[in-house]
Amino acid sequence: MxxxxxxxxxxxxxxxxxxxxxxxxxxxxxxxxxxxxxxxxxxxxxxxxxxxxxxxxxxxxxxxxxxxxxxxxxxxxxxxxxxxxxxxxxxxxxxxxxxxxxxxxxxxxxxxxxxxxxxxxxxxxxxVARTFQNIRLFGGMTVLENLLVAQHNPLVVASGFSFGGILGLPGYKKAEEEAIEKAVYWLEKTRLVDRADDPASDLPYGAQRRLEIARAMCTGxxxxxxxxxxxxxxxxxxxxxxxxxxxxxxxxxxxxxxxxxxxxxxxxxxxxxxxxxxxxxIADGTAETVRSDPRVIAAYLGVDEEEEIDVPEVREDLSSVTKDQPPEEKAPPARKPRAAGKRAAPAKAKAAAAKPAASTGEVKVADADKYPGKQPPGTKKPGAGGANNLTRIKGVGPASEKKLNALGIWNFSQVAAWKKAEIEWVGSYLGFPGRIEREEWVKQAKVLAKGGDTEFSKRVDSGEVATSRPGRGAARTGGKGGKA
Ligand SMILES: Nc1ncnc2c1ncn2[C@@H]1O[C@H](COP(=O)(O)OP(=O)(O)OP(=O)(O)O)[C@@H](O)[C@H]1O
Structure with a gap:
């Protein structure tokens, strides 16, 4: 719920x-x-x-x-x-x-x-427990050991800070059993119980993220x-x-x-x-209040506070930038230079500032002719079959969709056909190398191209994802679109 x-x-x-x-x-x-x-x-x-x-x-x-x-x-x-x-x-x-x-x-x-x-x-x-942006697990230890180490304090206290614990005194044994019980509980909740004896470094990325949360929860x-x-x-x-x-x-x-x-x-x-x-x-409140706050919209899009803001239009863009775009694209494309004495714009924001604005009009791509795939570069319209709603792929917001369209990519089948070269090129073109693989765009596109649904596409279709154009079809450029 x-x-x-x-x-x-x-x-x-x-x-x-x-x-x-x-x-x-x-x-x-x-x-x-x-x-x-x-x-x-x-x-x-x-x-x-x-x-x-x-x-x-x-x-x-x-x-x-x-x-x-x-x-x-x-x-x-x-x-x-x-x-x-x-x-x-x-x-x-x-x-x-x-x-x-x-x-x-x-x-x-x-x-x-x-x-x-x-x-x-x-x-x-x-x-207060925390996890980090970059996963910090004990890679050489097993999954279970990572959770037991997180509880070392109760175990050390129960050992009487002595060899007594190692010699198997009852207090230590009880604390040890409780620590294992707690670890198993969180392994079950994070669906890692089958991997308990594997080295943490062997887990796939998503599982390591869950293990970090389990480990934090084990500290109580x-x-x-x-x-x-x-x-x-x-x-x-x-x-x-x-x-x-x-x-x-x-x-x-x-x-x-x-x-x-x-x-x-x-x-x-x-x-x-x-x-x-x-x-x-700049804002503090429920999701409802924050998402429609003009200051938030301006911060994400880099609009001057003094400028008049067309809130409905900007909100639509904010949704695309904030909900479906990666951090790199969230950096404002045209922020004002920072005032003297304030901190300098971060590197990512500077890089983003050099990119063309993705949120308005048709995107002209200077180097689209370098695209390694078969699609014609440029800003051509889709063929008679019409365009798909590419925002049904999780990770492709309206801003990225416009940039893909500018490459001549309109259909799920085109994304589904991407190989390593295209993935790398498009990843860097959209400003977020690696994300296409991580979010499995190609896999999603293969399902959608066959007329199937993903969990995310169902949410888009029902209008639940406010960032994307709802519905399977009727892409912006017309045509049937939704079903490949
Ligand atoms: N240890 C440090 N020494 C000097 N400057 C720092 C240090 N840590 C952070 N900063 C600077 O403080 C500012 C805020 O950085 P911070 O990492 O807190 O931002 P953030 O909102 O978490 O960014 P991101 O979303 O990119 O992770 C940045 O300009 C950063 O360069």
Missing amino acids: DAMAKKKPSEAAGVNRWENDPVLSVEHLTMRFGGLVAVGDLTFEVGRGDITALIGPNGAGKTTVFNCVTGFYKPTEGRIIMRHGPGRQDDTVEAVTGSGARFKKEGDKGVFLLERMADHEISHKAR PELLCLDEPAAGLNPRESSELNELLKYIRDEHGISVLLIEHDMGVVMEISDHIVVLDYGVK
Whole structure:
């Protein structure tokens, strides 16, 4: 079920959960690297039991925020409050702040000032777990061992910090059994139980991503921080990830904070979205409010704030850029140069700025004649058979579809025929090498070319995916289109 459709008690009362029961409060957070302000005076809250997404263009400061919350960076300024137990606990927060202590814990309740704590304390005492943009597993260890190592603290405590544990004292044995039980539980939930004894490095990419989440869950977190969990997943894996995260929230009551570029994932599962740009917050609210916020639209498309924005038209483009495009394409094509003293445009954004705008008009491709496939280059219209709705392939948003059409690629059968040379060329032409393989465009196109459906194409057809043109047929250029 769509998370947004759920009425939570706090929402029913007209108050958002992140306002009256925040598990995490980030207050006036600033992080400077020399003269560069990566995050500036940022304040936001994460509701207990919510899935909260931190989004924004490349270089907006999202990972820096994660690194401050999880203790990898010491913030230049600001307070980061983690709470165990319900409510804001304002008196305790102020008492801990004034006392100079790092945290106060009483029974199930606790207040932790993360900016004062070391990363290992943040994970073991404040119980904040994280995964990384680049997978960091112990590749040589088995899948099960990775989950047991994650629980080393309870095991070490049970061993009495001595050889007693190794000698098989009952306390250690019990802790060991519990650790294995917990590991098996999360292996089942992440569908990895059959691979328990395989080296982690042998797992395919999507399975390694699930193992990272299982490993984080084995540490018993109150808050799970996920850095781009959907990166590189194929459509099936991406939809399984959504289910897993909803399960973690709904069945275990764990709060989730995620950085994610896949707007399909963000919009489907997030209770709350915080949008950053240039290190500052530009929007904060539900998916509904954020997706129609002109400042968000402008940030993603690089429109000057002072300029008049045609919101409906831009929103359509935003959908294509944010929901179906890779990070590289999300970088604004025509951003203003950064003001002196602010940080420089990230490399990816600079690269994107050199590309032609994909969102308006027909795309002329200077080097289309270098395309290695058989399709005629240029901006020809489709033949009598009409064009397919290429956005039924997950990963091809309207912007990429226009660029494909400009190459003379109109039909699923053409994509289905791509070999290595075409995949590499088109990947680089669209600005995201490697994604075509990862998202299995060719495999999807083969199914669609035969008139079949994929899980994603069904969502497009039902109009559920707001980024794509709905329906099997009637491509923009006319013709029957939908069925190949
Ligand atoms: N350790 C560091 N030293 C210097 N600059 C840094 C450091 N970490 C991040 N930055 C800079 O801070 C800015 C924000 O980077 P950050 O990685 O937080 O952005 P992001 O929103 O996570 O981007 P992306 O979506 O591309 O991962 C960038 O300009 C980056 O170059």
